[in-house]
Amino acid sequence: MKQQKPLLWSNLFRIRRETLKYRLSILVLTFLVWGGMMWGLRLRGKQRTAFLEAFDGQFVDMFMRLRNHYQGKAFIDKRITLIGIDDFTNEHLAPYGRGPWISRSPFIDLVHYLGQFYKPQSVSFDIVFENRLLEEIGDDPTTYFQAKIFRQMSETIRQVGESRIELESQRASFAAMAQLITWLGESAFGETLGELREAGVLPILAFFFPDDPRARARLWPIEAILGDDPDDLSEENGLLIPDLKASSIPSHLIEQVPGDFPYRDYPPRVPTGNYLEYSSLGSINIPRDRDGVVRAYPLIIGMEYHYQHPKTGKRIRRRLFIPTLAFLTFLHHMGLAPEQLHEGGEKRLRIIMGKAVEIYDSQGNLQYSLPIDAYGRIYLNYHGKISDYQGISFASCLGNYLPLKPYLHNKMVFVGVTATGSVDTGPTPVNRLSPLVLVHMTALNDMLKKTVLRIMNNRQRLLLCVILLILGIPLFFLPLRYSILLSMLYASVYVGSSYYCVHRHWFVMPVIAPTGFLASLSVFTLLIYYLTEQKERRRIRTMFQTMVSGDVLRYMEQNPESFSLAGENRHATIFFSDVAGFTTISETLAPEKLVLLLNKYLTPMTDIILKWYGFIDKYEGDAIMAEWGVPFPLDTHAVNACYAALEQQRQLEILRPQLLQEFGCEIHVRMGINSGVVSAGNMGSEKRFSYTVMGDAVNRAARLEPANKDYGTAIALGENTAELVRDTFFLRMLDRIQVKGKTVPVAIFELIGLPDEVAPATKELTTCYEDALRFHWERRFEEALSSLDRALAAVPGDKASLMLKARIEGYLE
Known part of the structure; x- marks a missing residue:
């Protein structure tokens, strides 16, 4: 035994080394997949990949729709009202863009009613009031519409009233008349906006930067920056820059602007006329994700212009930050309109890119915090469709004002086009095609309700990756079915957590990269399992195909985790058998005859052992060593061993006459069976080894087999085995014997058969x-002798009884 110990430890070391190598290779694969997930989570700004952007966004869209189904309108702010130019308005006034809309007449009436009766907080127009005819007319129509044209227009009107005239010759007069009407409408609308501002209502007009290549190629006209007076060129006299500066947020209030922040270096499309004297400007540039859906909303738009100073010749570059329509509305609601920021209210506002917009009260205490990403964007949290918001038809506002006052008074009003067929539409998470005024309303609603969804920063993403890595590593070391189930559980919990974060208005968790990581781990696990399982099956089949039955071998191949080759303690039953008098038989038979005899004896004995799920450990000449309970677990190992022993003895009764006739010798086999804890595993050298068992239970089984000779029995059982099979088989206690190395005698039993067969x-x-x-x-x-006499009377010649009688008679002498 001591000589085998170094081999055992050497063998275990070899197995552990192979296992370590295998696990290290798995860890390398895990880290590679993890690195791919880290790359996939580069969601910051322009690094965000189109694939992840599309699919992650669609998951969040689905979460929003599911949440809105259960929450309804609970998170839609009633302080927001939409005045929509809808189908009802087009039917009762005129299709938008035609008829009275050209002269701004409906807008003039609306603004008049809002200022005189409804008194909202602000009116934000998601409409760009731009008319290029006015650029030609300028501020003085008298110069443009010269006296001759006015006289011609007057004469044309008189002729139309008197009789039919030839209209072809009056085209110039009609064009001038249309321009005059437009100019008058624009002027009246501007004055009405001034009245609205005097009534305490802030009009917010939309402007935008076109995204087409031609617009991007335009240069800033020098008059837009420095004015058109060659004697007084300065930025204060510019035709456009002063108005943009007045609506901008001072740059010193904006911190940590990234180096790749997008600045637009071409002129925007702004309202014309005298509107800008009474209104603030808000950008309506809304970026879309790669799939066209609007999910992010910028709070500020960066613009850049540069020129050469007319006196010094120095090249000057300026940058401005203009608030978007919804953000400007929110700032005004918080008492921080741009003019107030320029007039000394800057201490109340801080915009920290990548962190938050912070608003302070007059005492310097933090009043409000709005999370933003590195580019000043918020992730829109859509709480409903446009029909879920408080809305009024444009046409309904022109007339009876009393029923509408609760919907408009002290509200933040948006005016936008919502009619069917409008071009100002696009896909949103809650609808395939929505009027884009919904985007501005959603952004303002999120700011008012503090339901803006946070986007995970780099530190949070790294923490998420580390957690997923830690959770993913055990998948490689579990059985396949548990690994797949656990990975599915991980993915389900993660997706559920992502939804819960959206449901609770917390933050947006990336979905595709983490779930893809978990799915990749499952695929790797399946692949590695398949490859290693095939290798392990070949190894098991090579090692055990001649030692166990086909059913057992298939079980071991399909459940390699059910046993260990590295060495373990297991409860098992050990079987030894030996042919009585085999030395004499071997001396009387020729070698070829002896081999043939052994094969004819060992073949049916082996088949019976395998039939009862036994494991053939080894053959030693005529001796067989077998085990039950190793290498695979078997709860009935002792019972199976006894069944196998009894069946072998019955088979020998059939085989004995045949062998006697063919070989001239009679075969009798003694068997010893014992149960207990054994050490099982691969034992041997580094290059040559076999699966076997060792331990005290093995040694005792080996000593039970020759004990049959003294008692004249065929099958001897150890005490542990007898306890396990006593309820199944009929046993006879033979004696207590002294075992080498033990101080206490141990009981031995004879296995006779099944109770109903005895x-x-x-x-x-x-x-x-x-x-x-x-x-x-x-x-x-x-009394003992008397009992023995009765025993011998029942079965004369019983050797165990004769031996015990002789022992007692010896005591009496």
């Missing part, structure tokens, strides 16, 4: 013999 005489023999054995231990020798 003859009455054998049962009588067993009862009398066990009584005699008990009397013998109690030194009641006369």
Whole structure:
């Protein structure tokens, strides 16, 4: 035994080294997949990939729709009202863009009613009031519409009233008349906006930077920056820059602007006329994700212009930050309109890119915090469709004002086009095609309700990756079915957590990269399992195909985790058998005859052992060593071993006459069976080894087999085995014997058979013999001899009874 110990430890070391190598290779694959996930989570700004942007966005869209289904309109702010130019308005006034809309007449009436009766907080127009005809007219129509044209227009009107005239010759007059009407409408609208501002209502007009290549290629006209007076060129006199500066947020209030922040270096499309004297400007540039859906909303738009100073010749570059329509509306609601920021209210506002917009009260205490990303954007949290917001038809506002006052008074009003067929539409998370005024309303609603969804920063993403890595590593070391189930559980919990974060208005968790990481781990696990399983199956089949039955071998191949080759302690039953008098038989037979005899004996014995799920450990000449309970677990290992032993003895009764006739020798086999804890595993050298068992239970089984010779029995059982099979088989206690290395005698038993198959005489023999054995231990020798006489009368010649009788008679002498 001591000589085998170094081999055992060497073998275990080899297995552990192979396992370590295997696990390290898995960890390398895990880190590679993890690195791919890290790359996939580069969601910051322009690094965000189109694939992840599209699919992650669609998951969040689905979460929003599901949440809105259960929450309804609970998070839609009633302080927001939409005045929509809808289908009803087009039917009762005129299709938008035609008829009275050209002269701004409906807008003039609306603004008049809002200022005189409804008194909202602000009116934000998601409409760009631009008319290029006015650029030609300028501020003085008298110069443009010269006296001759006015006289011609007057004459044309008179002729139309008197009779039919030839209209072809009056085209110039009609064009001038249209321009005059437009100019008058624009002027009246501007004055109405001034009245609205005097009434305490802030008009916010939309402007935008076109995204087409031609617009991007335009240069800033020098008059837009420095004015058109060659004697007084300065930025204060510019035709456009002063108005943009007045609506901008001072640049010193904006911190940590990234180096790749997008600045637009071409002129925007702004309202014309005298509107800008009474209104603030808000950008309506809305970026879309790669799939066209609007999910992010910028709070500020960066613009850049440069020129050469007319006096010094120095090249000057300026940058401005203009608030978007919804953000400007929100700032005004918080008492921080741009003019107030320029007039000393800057201490109340801080915009920290990548962190938050912070608004302070007059005492310097933080009043409000709005999370933004590195480019000043918020992730829109859509709480409903445009029909879920408080809305009024444009046409309904022109007339009876009293019923509408609760919907407009002190509200933040948006005016936008919502009619069917409008070009100002686009896909949103809640609808395939929505009027884009919904985007501005959603952004303002999120700011008012503080439901802006946060986007995970780099530190949070790194923490998420580390957590997923830690959770993913165990997947490689679990059985395949548990690994797949656990990965599915991980993915389900992660997706559920992502939804819960949206449901609670917390933040947006990336979905595709983490779930893809978990799915990749499952695929790797499946692939590695398949490759290693095939290798392990070949190894198991090579090692055990001649030692176990086909059913057991298939079980071991399909469940390699059910046993260990590295060495373990297991409860098992050990079987030894040996042919009685085999030395004499081997001396009388020629070698070829001896081999043939052994094969004819060992083949059916082996088949019976395999039939009862036994494991053939080894053959030693005529001896067989087998185990039950290793290498695979078997709860009935002792019972199966006894069944196999009894069937072998019955098979020998059939085989014995055949062997006697063919080889001239009679075969009798003694068997020893014992149960207990054994050490099982691959044992041997580094290059040559075999699966076997060792331990005290093995040694005792080996000593039980020759004990049959003394008692004249065929199958001897150890005490542990007898306890396990006592309820199944009929046993006879033979004796207590002293085992080498043990100080306490151990009991041995004879396995006779199944209770209903045992003859009455054998049962009588067993009862009398066990009584005699008990009397013998109690030194009641006369009673013991009497019991033995009855036993021998039942079965004459019983060797165990004769041996015990001789022992007692020796004591009496």
